[in-house]
Amino acid sequence: MRDWIFISDLHLAPERPQIIDLFVRFVSEIAVKADTLYILGDFVEYWIGDDDKAEGLKAAFSAFDQLKEAGTRVFMMHGNRDFLIGNDLAARCHFQLVEDPLPVQIQNRPALLMHGDTLCTDDIDYQEFRAMVRNENWQNEFLSKSLGEREQIALSLREKSKLATADKSPDIMDVNQDAVIKTIKQHNISTLIHGHTHRPAIHEFEVDGNPVKRIVLGDWYETGNYLRISEEDEVELITFS
16 A cells, blocks of 8 residues: 545635646645545635636646546535635546545554645634535626636635635634543544645644544645655655755
């Protein structure tokens, strides 16, 4: 068995071509050697529908062809920015969309994969916004608009998000430990892997006397970051630049 690789929060956008180039290099140097690549949300900065040609992201999408040729399985989870990625894009890019949360077996041990935003229960405004945009009726109404209209709405939401984030305490935007423990108990897991908070770390603690790990993936704003779990059960958070 080859390595398992996990990434999240790339926030790929045409205005950040250096990060698109970094992802392409990551695919050709790292991901093609892995058995499985999990992308745990916010692969792109925003997504307005699979009918968008998104020419500025073409290089990133084309990189998935290398993974198909290498036999690397790719699984994509929605984040808070790219929740409208659908089956058409998944088919074009040869990845499989998965649910959040996603129970998996890693080295024969139960683990849970999440984007991580649902663990940030102290951020009440965000949770209300999340409920709105994940509503099927809201999404259908949004997708019924023209690409130009959708683009303007997405840009407006981005600006509102930046302003709201600037006024919030960092602790409010981090995970709630009670929510973490509740999730671990509910799914009876020993490892929780997520992104969203942009605070890469491996947290080790106990729940009901049992050792558990919460592994947080880093963002790709300045450098690339990924989690590698090897056949020998090595667990590493690695910076890729």
